[in-house]
Amino acid sequence: MRTSPLNYLLALATAGILWAICGVPVGNYLADNISLQQATTDDFVRVFRIALAIAAVLGFVGCAHWFFYGSREATAGDMPGARRVWNIWSLVLLISAVGMVAGVVLSFSNESFVARDYVVILLSASLVTWVLFWVASLLMSPRAVMYCVLGRR
Amino acid sequence: MARNYFIGIGGTGARVAEALIHLCAAGHGPKDFFFFIVDPDHGNGNLGRTRKLVDAYHSARAAVGHRDIGGFFGTEIHTPPEKDKLVWHIFDRQNVNLDSYLELDNMRNNPEKAALAMLAEVLFTDQELTTDLNEGFRGHPAIGATVMSVRDDKHDPWKSFWKDVAQATTAGEAKVFLAGSIFGGTGAAGVPTFGAKEVLKFFKDARLDDSTSRVTLGGCLVLPYFSFNTEKSPSEESKMHVTWQDFPLATRAALDYYFLRKDLQFDDLYLLGDSLGQEVGEFGAGASKQENRPHYVELVAALAALDFWERGGRSGVTDEEGKSFLTAGRDSDVLSFGDLPVTRLAGEAIVAEQRRLKFNTVAMVVFSYALGAYGLEVLRHGKETKKEEDTWYKEMFGKAKRGNAQDVDPRSDKQRSKVEAAELFGEKFLQWLYGMSSGDDNVQLTRVATILRGATWDAVTPKPWKSDETAIGRVLAEGGTGKFQTFINILDPVAQAFKGQEEAGPRMLRVFAQAAKQFTAEVLGVPSVQEVR
Numbered sequence: 001m002r003t004s005p006l007n008y009l010l011a012l013a014t015a016g017i018l019w020a021i022c023g024v025p026v027g028n029y030l031a032d033n034i035s036l037q038q039a040t041t042d043d044f045v046r047v048f049r050i051a052l053a054i055a056a057v058l059g060f061v062g063c064a065h066w067f068f069y070g071s072r073e074a075t076a077g078d079m080p081g082a083r084r085v086w087n088i089w090s091l092v093l094l095i096s097a098v099g100m101v102a103g104v105v106l107s108f109s110n111e112s113f114v115a116r117d118y119v120v121i122l123l124s125a126s127l128v129t130w131v132l133f134w135v136a137s138l139l140m141s142p143r144a145v146m147y148c149v150l151g152r153r
Numbered sequence: 154m155a156r157n158y159f160i161g162i163g164g165t166g167a168r169v170a171e172a173l174i175h176l177c178a179a180g181h182g183p184k185d186f187f188f189f190i191v192d193p194d195h196g197n198g199n200l201g202r203t204r205k206l207v208d209a210y211h212s213a214r215a216a217v218g219h220r221d222i223g224g225f226f227g228t229e230i231h232t233p234p235e236k237d238k239l240v241w242h243i244f245d246r247q248n249v250n251l252d253s254y255l256e257l258d259n260m261r262n263n264p265e266k267a268a269l270a271m272l273a274e275v276l277f278t279d280q281e282l283t284t285d286l287n288e289g290f291r292g293h294p295a296i297g298a299t300v301m302s303v304r305d306d307k308h309d310p311w312k313s314f315w316k317d318v319a320q321a322t323t324a325g326e327a328k329v330f331l332a333g334s335i336f337g338g339t340g341a342a343g344v345p346t347f348g349a350k351e352v353l354k355f356f357k358d359a360r361l362d363d364s365t366s367r368v369t370l371g372g373c374l375v376l377p378y379f380s381f382n383t384e385k386s387p388s389e390e391s392k393m394h395v396t397w398q399d400f401p402l403a404t405r406a407a408l409d410y411y412f413l414r415k416d417l418q419f420d421d422l423y424l425l426g427d428s429l430g431q432e433v434g435e436f437g438a439g440a441s442k443q444e445n446r447p448h449y450v451e452l453v454a455a456l457a458a459l460d461f462w463e464r465g466g467r468s469g470v471t472d473e474e475g476k477s478f479l480t481a482g483r484d485s486d487v488l489s490f491g492d493l494p495v496t497r498l499a500g501e502a503i504v505a506e507q508r509r510l511k512f513n514t515v516a517m518v519v520f521s522y523a524l525g526a527y528g529l530e531v532l533r534h535g536k537e538t539k540k541e542e543d544t545w546y547k548e549m550f551g552k553a554k555r556g557n558a559q560d561v562d563p564r565s566d567k568q569r570s571k572v573e574a575a576e577l578f579g580e581k582f583l584q585w586l587y588g589m590s591s592g593d594d595n596v597q598l599t600r601v602a603t604i605l606r607g608a609t610w611d612a613v614t615p616k617p618w619k620s621d622e623t624a625i626g627r628v629l630a631e632g633g634t635g636k637f638q639t640f641i642n643i644l645d646p647v648a649q650a651f652k653g654q655e656e657a658g659p660r661m662l663r664v665f666a667q668a669a670k671q672f673t674a675e676v677l678g679v680p681s682v683q684e685v686r
Contacts, residue, residue: 076641077527077618079543143645147547 004071007140011063015132019056022124023049030120036111047107048121055100056128062089063136070145083148086137090150093130100125156321157186157462158314158329160347163289163339165375165454166190167203168447169332172455174206174230175585178213178578179517180221181510182228183462187317189233189310191301191343193243194289199445202611204239207232209578216571217659223666225517226578231317238309243300244287251296252282290338294407297342302352315358318367325369325420325466329353330458335374335407335424336400344372345410345417354418369466372419373457374411376404376426378450421465423457425450446610447588449488449596456495456510464497486595489630490514509682512673515599518586518628519677520669521579522604523640525615528665529576532569545644549664550657563657571658584611597630604628626676635676643668643675 001007027048031041066089069075075082101122105113137149146152161170167190176182192200207230214226221227232239244254251273252258260270274282281293290297304311321327331347333340347353348370359368377400411417427450481494495506531546542551550563559565563572583601588610590596603624607613616624618637626635647668653660673679 073636073638073642074622076638077543143544144642145544147542147544 001140002143002146004067004142007067007136007142008064010140011067011132011136012060014136015056015060015063015128018128018132019052022127023052026120026124027052030117034113034117036108038110039108044108048104048124051100051104051107052124052128055096055125056132058096059093059129059132062093062129062133063140065089066133066137066145067140067142070142070148076144079145079148082145083153086145086148086150089133090130093133094126097122097125097129100129156317156327157183158318158327159186159188159458160329160331161188161190161203162331162333162343162347163192163337163341164194164199164445165334165337165340165451166332166343167192167199168445168451169373169375169454169458171199171203171206171447171585172451173458174203174210175582176452176455176459176513177228177230178210178226178582179513180224180227181459181513183459184227185229185231186462187231187314189238189314190240191243192240192289192339193286193300194339195242195287200240206578206581207239209574209581212574213578216574217655217662222575222659223663224670225520225666226575233309233313235309238313241305241310245305247287249286250283251277251286251299254286254300257282290342293338294341294403297339298346301343301346302349304352315356319358321367324361324365324367327359327367328369328371328462328465330371330373330461330465332373332454332458333375336377336403340375341403341407344374345407345414348372348417348419350416350418366418369420370418371421371423371458371461371465373423373425373454374407375450375454376424377401378425378427378448421461423454423461425453425457446591447585449589449598452589453493456493460496488596488598490598505682506684508680509684512670512679512681514586515629515677515679516670516673517579517582518599518601518604519625519640519672520666521576521582522615522618522625522628523637523665523669524572524576524579524662525583526604526618527637527641528572528661530617532564532572534564543641543644545641545648545664548645549648549651549660560656563661565657568656568658568661571656572661575662580614583615584613587613600628600630600632625672629677629679633677635672639676640668640672643671647671 001010027045030048031045034041034044036044066086069085070082101118104121105118134150138151141149159170159173161167170188170190173182173188190200190203194200210226210230213222214220214229217226219229255273257270257273260266260273277295281296286296286300306312306315318327318329331344333344335341335344353359354366354368354370359366361367411422427448479497483492490507490511491504493507493510494503495510496503498506531542534542550561552561559567562568583605586599586601587605590598590600591602591610603621604616605613606616618625622636622638623634625637625640626633644664648664651660651664651667653663655663670681674681
């Protein structure tokens with residue numbers, strides 16, 4: 001699971017599955033439960049799914065770069081540097097999850113959402129960004145850097 | 154089974170012993186051998202270096218339970234049990250000269266022996282009779298021959314030597330190899346003296362019957378191969394000494410002697426020399442001032458010992474007197490592994506043995522460098538530095554906090570000292586290789602200078618690998634590529650496959666040894682070759 005190209009393919013598949021889970025059932029849940037005054041639920045769900053897709057792509061890009069970085073010969077013997085790279089990607093993806101929530105909210109700036117809506121959107125965004133990255137790096141990192149991941153240090 | 158013995162005679166003999174120990178560390182030696190040195194010079198710098206080296210070798214083997222480390226340090230080197238008996242100093246007291254040794258005063262006062270005293274005075278000059286011999290025979294082998302024919306067999310090293318030889322039960326089973334210079338003092342005297350019939354090969358403990366001996370006797374005579382700076386202080390000027398300009402005449406006289414003496418008991422005799430006259434250091438009549446840089450001829454002499462132990466005493470194609478003569482020489486001034494005379498076997502066997510020597514030497518370079526430039530650095534990391542360990546370390550020692558930390562944690566004092574013991578020898582190995590080539594562009598066995606730093610050859614240490622990660626890739630004389638990170642990456646699968654149950658220090662050493670051999674073969678492109686028998 002840690003060798004290329006298997007880890008890339010598995011990370012891509014996982015990103016797709018997570019997007020499907022968050023985009024379809026969760027999207028439908030939001031469509032059924034969200035209160036919109038001006039926009040339609042179809043518009044909202046479409047924007048939600050597009051934002052989620054962008055976030056999932058970013059999440060996969062993070063995974064792919066981490067796998068590439070960890071399999072480089074030059075990375076061996078520079079574990080502090082590898083740890084820094086992992087931490088930076090985690091932070092970037094965490095910010096992107098928050099950014100996705102902000103993006104959706106700003107797209108419907110005339111609407112008002114309840115706390116539950118924000119939580120669901122944030123959880124969905126997190127799942128396809130930093131959670132995807134963390135799980136993928138925990139299970140699929142190249143051996144050289146597998147101990148740089150939080151939870152295995 | 155053959156028993157192997159090495160007797161190094163004089164300063165050259167000590168340096169050949171040094172080369173032999175390094176070859177054994179690289180995994181190129183025999184299963185075992187017993188050795189000691191003959192030298193009246195208590196403080197000889199070359200001798201001191203050899204003593205420290207054999208101690209370091211024993212420490213490295215002791216660190217892993219007196220076994221090999223992944224093929225390195227595979228030879229068990231036996232020395233006399235008492236530590237200070239590695240060397241036979243010939244004289245049991247200080248301030249000995251030939252006059253006092255022969256007790257000429259007593260002879261002169263004894264009418265029955267006065268003529269003998271007069272004969273001695275005719276054969277030796279006043280300076281030869283009165284010079285202090287505790288710094289060696291100063292290039293006067295006639296003095297050495299007089300004193301070395303009488304041994305102290307009741308004490309080590311000869312006591313242990315004869316006790317071991319006497320255990321041989323078949324003819325020629327004990328293979329005794331002598332090494333010394335033909336042009337100096339101690340070696341020039343000792344080699345022919347020990348080659349005499351009753352002195353060694355047919356000594357009572359070696360004799361099976363009047364015509365059969367337990368001993369197969371080999372000798373290596375090293376002809377002039379170096380020069381040294383002959384500027385000397387006024388105090389040295391007044392002492393009896395030899396200069397390198399005297400070597401050719403001394404050599405000619407010695408070769409005539411060997412040609413004329415038909416009763417020497419050598420089964421195999423190797424003669425080695427080099428015409429380039431590499432300068433190996435400053436003038437020193439004796440004692441600690443006499444410490445010369447390593448020379449490749451000493452390595453060749455050590456290879457002669459290995460050839461002798463493996464194949465000595467067996468006849469090949471011979472002339473009507475039952476002798477065979479083999480020669481080897483360099484094609485040019487440049488020396489590479491392909492120029493070394495590694496075996497008496499012909500054809501492809503020579504090439505195979507040269508390749509085996511190259512692989513073992515380069516792999517030992519990688520092993521030594523990896524320990525010094527990286528291994529010890531890893532052991533210095535700890536909680537206080539908060540640095541991440543590489544995967545191989547985590548996999549092997551990640552659970553070191555559990556169990557007996559002294560055995561399972563390589564960073565414990567006990568385990569780290571084991572790794573340091575091997576690293577210390579590795580450093581000396583690199584210094585020895587560097588010493589052979591420093592200041593002489595003709596010796597192109599390796600380019601260890603790329604991975605070392607330091608002012609003098611005997612003070613160089615491995616560079617930190619991060620200062621030049623491609624240095625290890627350029628260590629071959631013919632150049633090459635490769636990064637040290639590749640070695641680190643190799644450590645992980647090697648560590649995964651390692652099944653040993655030893656303590657942490659030896660486990661780490663064995664993993665490094667295996668990784669070094671894999672790096673040598675796969676990255677540096679030096680293939681591993683099986684020993685030719």
